[in-house]
Amino acid sequence: MSLLERLNEDMKQAMRNKEKEKLTVIRMIKASLQNEAIKLGEDLNEEQELTVLSREVKQRKDSLHEFEKAGREDLVEKIRTELQYVELYMPKQLSEEEVSKIVAETIAETGATSKADMGKVMAAIMPKVKGKADGSLVNKLVQQHLS
Incomplete structure (x- = not known):
C-alpha cells in the first residue's frame, strides 16, 4: 500500500x-x-x-x-x-548505537581523518540513513568520531 x-x-x-x-x-x-x-x-x-x-x-x-x-x-x-x-508514517528510527556504527563504517569507507573531512562523510552517510535518523544526531556523532 x-x-x-x-x-x-x-x-x-x-x-x-x-x-x-x-x-x-x-x-x-x-x-x-x-x-x-x-x-x-x-x-x-x-x-x-x-x-x-x-x-x-x-x-x-x-x-x-x-x-x-x-x-x-x-x-x-x-x-x-x-x-x-x-x-506514524515515517520508517522506524535507528537507535544512536546503530547510527554510530554506520558513522564508523562510513568514516572507514571515505578514509576521513579530521573534521576537515566532515562534509565528505556527511554526504556519504545521509543517503544511508535518510528518514531513519535525525540529521543533527548524525552530525553530532560524526564530529565525535572525527575528533
Missing part, C-alpha cells in the same frame, strides 16, 4: 472517529505530497515521499523548539500531537 493510499484510509478512519487533529495533520501531509508531485511534474517515488515526510517532521521539531523557548505551552502540546501523527 502506497503512502497516499494509507493516508486516504487513515483520513477516512479519522473522519469516522471524529479525530479532528489527526484529520488536519493527514490533510497537511497529503497537501505537501501533492504539492511536491506538482512541483516535480510526476508521481513521487518512495524516496521522494520520505523526503517530504522528513521535511514535515523537521518543521514541527523546529516549531516545537521555538514554542518551548517562548513558553507557549498551548502551542507546544498541539505541535507535539502533530509530530506524533506525522511520525
Whole structure:
C-alpha cells in the first residue's frame, strides 16, 4: 500500500472517529505530497515521499523548539500531537548505537581523518540513513568520531 493510499484510509478512519487533529495533520501531509508531485511534474517515488515526510517532521521539531523557548505551552502540546501523527508514517528510527556504527563504517569507507573531512562523510552517510535518523544526531556523532 502506497503512502497516499494509507493516508486516504487513515483520513477516512479519522473522519469516522471524529479525530479532528489527526484529520488536519493527514490533510497537511497529503497537501505537501501533492504539492511536491506538482512541483516535480510526476508521481513521487518512495524516496521522494520520505523526503517530504522528513521535511514535515523537521518543521514541527523546529516549531516545537521555538514554542518551548517562548513558553507557549498551548502551542507546544498541539505541535507535539502533530509530530506524533506525522511520525506514524515515517520508517522506524535507528537507535544512536546503530547510527554510530554506520558513522564508523562510513568514516572507514571515505578514509576521513579530521573534521576537515566532515562534509565528505556527511554526504556519504545521509543517503544511508535518510528518514531513519535525525540529521543533527548524525552530525553530532560524526564530529565525535572525527575528533
